[in-house]
Amino acid sequence: MKPPRFEYHAPSTVDETCALLASLEDAKVLAGGQSLMPLLNFRLARPAHLVDINRIGGLDRIYERDRGVAVQALARQAAVEDSELVASVCPLLSAAVRLVAHRVIRNRGTVCGSIAHADPASELPAVLLALGGHVVARSKRGERKIEAGGLFAGVFETSIAPDELLVEAWFPKSPKPFAIFEESRRHGDFALAGVVRAGDTLALFGVAPTPVLADAKDPSRGLQPSSDLEATPEFRLHLVRALTLKAFAA
Amino acid sequence: MRINGFDHYPPQDARRLLSDYLRHDVGLTGTHVGCEHGVCGCCTILLNGAPVRSCLMLAVQAEGHEVTTIEGLAPDGEPLHAVQQAFHECHGLQCGFCTPGFVMSVVGLLAQHPHPTDEEIDEGIAGNLCRCTGYASIRRAVRRAAELSR
Known part of the structure; x- marks a missing residue:
């Protein structure tokens, strides 16, 4: 239950970080650490290099852009939860971030980290997908925008390249009505299944390798959720249908 | 540091x-x-x-x-911190293993919500596990700590 051996890097600028990511083999970016540190402690992840971005100044802004809200890589989930700007422009994000773990975890965890980690049962990737947002990835090669629809590639997998740093996530203004519902065995746990409604768009999480868009009239069609100690596939499908009804009742 | x-x-x-x-x-x-x-x-x-x-x-x-x-909450010889005092008064601990973590979380909770509602208390302590108390006395201790902090 101690991290494996790694080489530690603490760059102080984004350019320095991109240079490191371009030159190092098998490097992992460490932001809030609320997912990566448990993986290291369990030794489920054994990167040769850790690139800690917490020493980079001015990368924790939450600001309005293109009629939406941009959240930079080091903006903590707690800051997003408390942000009046987020509450007014994207109240769906305010509601979703409150479902992420516990406040003590959110004090350290970042929104961009949750998205880059891409846990299939995580709320924030599904919110980004439902809203049709994007992320901005920076590397020595330049900067590119990745739409949410092309970002999530598989379980814990994204289309962000190893030499790229996710510098910002952009969430469009939330349409009305919006809702996010999930079911978990214990408060703050990852959801067995969850639904996000943004206007007429529905996204599901916890029921496929990535968050997925679905038809509100038949939300469980084509899904093959996994089975584990906490829920059977049938129960997960039932939750999807029940939570979708609840989200679209408003 | x-x-x-x-x-x-x-x-x-x-x-x-x-x-x-x-x-x-x-x-x-x-x-x-x-x-x-x-x-x-x-x-x-x-x-x-x-x-x-x-x-x-x-x-x-x-x-x-x-x-x-x-x-650091109450250095040697100083009176207990309000949250520690409240846990003491309300029997907010039994074996004590979880207590330091609870106390630090509650200090954070009261900084965020000086007058927490019951829901805010539950939300604030949900990230800490206690296998002895059943949490009822810990909830009471949080309410008492809010009183003592006034």
């Missing part, structure tokens, strides 16, 4: 978790280590005044920051 108002030498090894650094290198064993993956809450400390898990941080990451552990 500054711990409870005193400067300490930085950790020698980047692999050192903040929780282990506090316990083994600095000798502050009040911070308890339960699960080491962020679930139990026993190792909660304050980083620049906000509660965080010390098992989910590398000690090197706390360099240049202000760390407060349970020992």
Whole structure:
């Protein structure tokens, strides 16, 4: 239950970080650490290099852009939860971030980290997908925008390249009505299944390798959720249908 | 880094978790280590005044920051901190293993919500596990701590 051996890097600028990511083999970016540190402690992840971005100044802004809200890589989930700007422009994000773990975890965890980690049962990737947002990835090669629809590639997998740093996530203004519902065995746990409604768009999480868009009239069609100690596939499908009804009742 | 108002030498090894650094290198064993993956809450400390898990941080990451552990709430000879006093009065602990983490989380909770509702109390302590009390006395202790802090 101690991290494996790694080489530690603490760059102080984004350019320095991109240079490191371009030159190092098998490097992992460490932001809030609320997912990566448990993986290291369990030794489920054994990167040769850790690139800690917490020493980079001015990368924790939450600001309005293109009629939406941009959240930079080091903006903590707690800051997003408390942000009046987020509450007014994207109240769906305010509601979703409150479902992420516990406040003590959110004090350290970042929104961009949750998205880059891409846990299939995580709320924030599904919110980004439902809203049709994007992320901005920076590397020595330049900067590119990745739409949410092309970002999530598989379980814990994204289309962000190893030499790229996710510098910002952009969430469009939330349409009305919006809702996010999930079911978990214990408060703050990852959801067995969850639904996000943004206007007429529905996204599901916890029921496929990535968050997925679905038809509100038949939300469980084509899904093959996994089975584990906490829920059977049938129960997960039932939750999807029940939570979708609840989200679209408003 | 500054711990409870005193400067300490930085950790020698980047692999050192903040929780282990506090316990083994600095000798502050009040911070308890339960699960080491962020679930139990026993190792909660304050980083620049906000509660965080010390098992989910590398000690090197706390360099240049202000760390407060349970020992820093009421230095030897001083009266107990309001949250500690409330846990004492309301029997908010039995075996005591989870207590330092609960106390630090509640300090953070009351900083965020000085007059917490029952819902805010439940939300605020949900990230800490206690296997003895059944939580009823801990909820009472949080309400009492809010009173004492007024």
